Amino acid sequence: MSVPDxxxxxxxxxxxxxxxxxxxxLLGNVHDARDVLQETNLVMWRRxxxxxxxxxxxxxxxxxxxxxxxxxxxxxxxxxxxxxxELLALIAEEQEKYPSVDENExxxxxxxxxxxxxxxxxxxxxxxxxxxxxxRKLAADLGKSESALxxxxxxxRELLQVCISSKLKEANP
Amino acid sequence: MKPPDFDKNRLRQLIAExxxxxxxxxxxxxxxxxxxxxxxxxxxYAEMMDLHARLHLExxxxxxxxxxxGEKPVRSGKQSNGWxxxxxxxxxxxxxxxxxxxxxxxxxxxxxSFATLEKSPSARWGAGDLxxxxxxxxxxxxxxxxxxxxxxxxxxxxxxxxxAPVEFRLLDxxxxxxxxxxxVADVPESAIGFRIGTPSAxxxxxxxxxxxxxxxxxxxxxxxxxxxxxxxxxPITSETVSLKTGQRTSVEGRLTGPVTEGFEERFHPxxxxxxxxxxxxxxRKATQDAYIGHTLVTDSTELLYVKNGESDFNRRAYFAFDLxxxxxxxxxxxxxxxxxxxxxxGLASHVPDATFAVYGLLATDQPxxxxxxRPRNAPANIRGTGDQLIADEVTKLGTFxxxxxxxxxxxxxxxxxxxxxxxxxxxxxxxxxLVRETAETASAGLIHGIASRRHPxxxxxxxxxxxxxx
Numbered sequence: 001m002s003v004p005d006x007x008x009x010x011x012x013x014x015x016x017x018x019x020x021x022x023x024x025x026l027l028g029n030v031h032d033a034r035d036v037l038q039e040t041n042l043v044m045w046r047r048x049x050x051x052x053x054x055x056x057x058x059x060x061x062x063x064x065x066x067x068x069x070x071x072x073x074x075x076x077x078x079x080x081x082x083x084x085x086e087l088l089a090l091i092a093e094e095q096e097k098y099p100s101v102d103e104n105e106x107x108x109x110x111x112x113x114x115x116x117x118x119x120x121x122x123x124x125x126x127x128x129x130x131x132x133x134x135x136r137k138l139a140a141d142l143g144k145s146e147s148a149l150x151x152x153x154x155x156x157r158e159l160l161q162v163c164i165s166s167k168l169k170e171a172n173p
Numbered sequence: 174m175k176p177p178d179f180d181k182n183r184l185r186q187l188i189a190e191x192x193x194x195x196x197x198x199x200x201x202x203x204x205x206x207x208x209x210x211x212x213x214x215x216x217x218y219a220e221m222m223d224l225h226a227r228l229h230l231e232x233x234x235x236x237x238x239x240x241x242x243g244e245k246p247v248r249s250g251k252q253s254n255g256w257x258x259x260x261x262x263x264x265x266x267x268x269x270x271x272x273x274x275x276x277x278x279x280x281x282x283x284x285x286s287f288a289t290l291e292k293s294p295s296a297r298w299g300a301g302d303l304x305x306x307x308x309x310x311x312x313x314x315x316x317x318x319x320x321x322x323x324x325x326x327x328x329x330x331x332x333x334x335x336x337a338p339v340e341f342r343l344l345d346x347x348x349x350x351x352x353x354x355x356x357v358a359d360v361p362e363s364a365i366g367f368r369i370g371t372p373s374a375x376x377x378x379x380x381x382x383x384x385x386x387x388x389x390x391x392x393x394x395x396x397x398x399x400x401x402x403x404x405x406x407x408p409i410t411s412e413t414v415s416l417k418t419g420q421r422t423s424v425e426g427r428l429t430g431p432v433t434e435g436f437e438e439r440f441h442p443x444x445x446x447x448x449x450x451x452x453x454x455x456x457r458k459a460t461q462d463a464y465i466g467h468t469l470v471t472d473s474t475e476l477l478y479v480k481n482g483e484s485d486f487n488r489r490a491y492f493a494f495d496l497x498x499x500x501x502x503x504x505x506x507x508x509x510x511x512x513x514x515x516x517x518x519g520l521a522s523h524v525p526d527a528t529f530a531v532y533g534l535l536a537t538d539q540p541x542x543x544x545x546x547r548p549r550n551a552p553a554n555i556r557g558t559g560d561q562l563i564a565d566e567v568t569k570l571g572t573f574x575x576x577x578x579x580x581x582x583x584x585x586x587x588x589x590x591x592x593x594x595x596x597x598x599x600x601x602x603x604x605x606x607l608v609r610e611t612a613e614t615a616s617a618g619l620i621h622g623i624a625s626r627r628h629p630x631x632x633x634x635x636x637x638x639x640x641x642x643x
Binding site: 017020021022023024025028030033038042080082083084086087090091094095098106107110111114125126128129130132135146149150151153154157158160161164165 | 189192201205208226227231404
C-alpha cells in the first residue's frame with residue numbers, strides 16, 4: 001500500500017461532515033447515511049490513486065458517495081427509498097453548483113444560531129438530537145400531539161436555517 | 174423576491190414527516206413530485222436535510238468528525254459505534270502515514286522491537302525464536318504457543334491474543350502472520366490498517382475486533398468480525414471482500430467463501446491429549462451425564478459442553494451419581510472431580526477467568542434421561558439464561574475457577590456442603606448441575622468441555638467420597 005499524500009488525508013478529514021450532510025440529503029435519514037459514509041470512506045481509501053492531487057477533492061468525494069448511495073439503494077431489500085433515482089441524480093448535480101462553504105464557518109454559524117434560540121426551543125432540539133427521543137415519546141412527555149410537535153421541530157429548524165444562511169452571507173458577501 | 178413556484182406549506186409538512194415521522198407512500202410520491210418540479214423546492218429540501226445531518230453531528234458524532242491532524246480527538250461518551258466506524262477509514266490514513274514515518278525514523282542498524290508480550294496466563298510455549306517471558310519486548314520472529322493464551326501488544330496499539338495451539342509470526346508494528354491456529358485482534362484507531370496475513374489470505378483491519386483462524390492442514394482461513402470493518406483479500410484471485418460487524422467468511426486456495434451473518438463457534442479443533450489422574454478415595458463415577466443446549470453442528474457425545482453467552486448457545490451439564498451401598502453416617506468429606514478438555518469451539522479471548530458453580534438438585538425423585546435431556550425437561554432449568562436455575566429446587570454446593578485460556582486439567586469442588594448434601598440423601602441417586610457463572614465478554618466465546626462418562630481416555634465425572642475410618 002502506498003503512503004498517502006498528506007493533503008489527501010486532510011481533505012478526507014475535512015470532508016467527513018459535508019459528505020454526511022450530502023448523504024442524508026440523498027438517502028433521507030441519518031442511519032443509512034452513516035452506513036454509506038463508512039463504505040464511501042473505504043472506497044475513497046482504496047481508490048486513492050484515482051484522485052488527481054490539486055483537482056477538486058469535494059467533487060471527487062461526492063461522486064464516490066453518490067455511487068455508494070446508489071449501490072446501497074439498489075441492494076437494499078427494505079421498502080422504497082425516499083426519493084426516486086432520477087430525482088437523486090438531479091439533486092446530486094445541483095449540489096455541485098452550490099458554493100462551497102468553509103466547514104468551520106458552517107459549524108460556528110450553527111452553534112451561534114443554536115445559542116440564539118429560546119431555551120425551550122433549544123432544549124427540544126437537544127431532546128430530539130442528543131437524546132434521540134422518538135417524536136412519539138417526546139410528544140407524549142410534553143403532552144402535545146405528534147403532528148404539532150413535528151411542525152414545532154420543523155419551525156425551529158427553519159429558524160436555524162434562516163439564521164445560518166444570514167450568518168454565512170455576512171461572512172462571505 | 175418572486176413567490177415560490179411550489180406549495181411551500183405542503184413541502185414543509187412533507188419534510189417534517191420525512192425528518193421526524195413515518196412518511197407514507199402518498200407522502201413520498203408528493204415529495205418526489207414537488208421536488209422534481211421545482212429547483213427552489215429542491216434547494217429548500219437539501220438545506221433542511223443538511224441541517225438535520227449537522228444537528229446530528231453537533232449532538233452525537235461531530236466531535237470526532239471534527240478531528241483535524243495535529244488535534245487530539247475529544248471523545249464523546251455518547252458516541253455511537255456507527256460514528257466510530259464511519260470515521261475509521263479516514264483514521265486509517267493517519268495510521269498508515271504514522272507507521273510509514275515510524276519506519277523512516279527508526280533506522281536500519283539493529284533489529285528493532287515493536288511489540289510487548291503483555292500477558293501469557295498458563296501458557297506453554299513451543300520452539301520459537303522469540304523470548305516468551307511476560308513483559309518482554311518482541312521484534313520480528315515467530316512464537317509457537319502450545320497451550321494457554323498469550324496477548325501481544327504492538328506499539329501501533331493493535332492487540333493480538335493468541336489461542337493455543339497457534340503459530341504466529343511478528344513482522345512489524347503493523348503486520349503479523351498466522352501460520353496456523355487462532356488469534357483474536359483488537360485494533361484501536363491508532364492502528365487502523367493493521368494487517369494479518371495467513372497462508373491463504375491477507376486481512377486488513379479498519380479498526381475492529383476480529384478473529385482469524387488458520388487450519389493447520391489446509392492453510393484455509395476463516396475470519397469473523399465482532400465489531401467494525403475488515404477487508405479480506407484472496408491473494409490468488411485478488412478477490413477482496415469487506416466484512417462488517419457480525420459477518421464472517423473463509424478463504425481456501427482460489428475459493429473465497431460467501432460473506433455470512435452471525436457468529437460461528439467452530440474454529441479449527443485442537444488436538445486432544447489424554448490426561449488421567451485419580452485420588453485415593455472411594456470413587457463413584459457418574460451413572461448418567463448430559464448437557465443441554467445442543468446445536469446440530471457442534472454436538473459432542475464425549476464432552477459435556479458448558480457455556481454462558483448468547484442465549485441460543487448457552488450450555489450446562491447434568492450429572493447423576495448413585496449413592497447406594499454407602500453408609501451416609503460414614504461420609505466425612507466429598508468432592509466432585511471433572512476433567513476438562515478443549516472443545517475447539519469458541520474463543521478463549523472472550524472468556525475471562527471463569528467461575529463455575531456446582532448445584533445439587535434437592536429432589537432425588539426427579540428422574541431424567543441422559544439420552545433425552547432437553548432445555549424444556551431438564552430439572553430446575555430456566556430456559557434462555559446462562560447460569561440461572563430455579564432457586565427453590567437446588568442448593569449451591571460450591572464454585573471453582575478455571576483461569577482464562579486454560580482448557581485442560583482436573584477441576585472441581587471439595588467441601589463440607591457437598592458432604593452434607595450427600596449425607597442427607599442416603600441410598601438415592603443424586604443430581605448435580607454445573608453452570609458457568611462467568612459470561613463471555615463478546616460473542617463466540619469459549620465453550621468449556623468436560624469429559625463425559627463416554628470419553629474414551631479421560632475419567633468420567635466422579636464423586637470422591639472419604640468415609641470415616643473404622
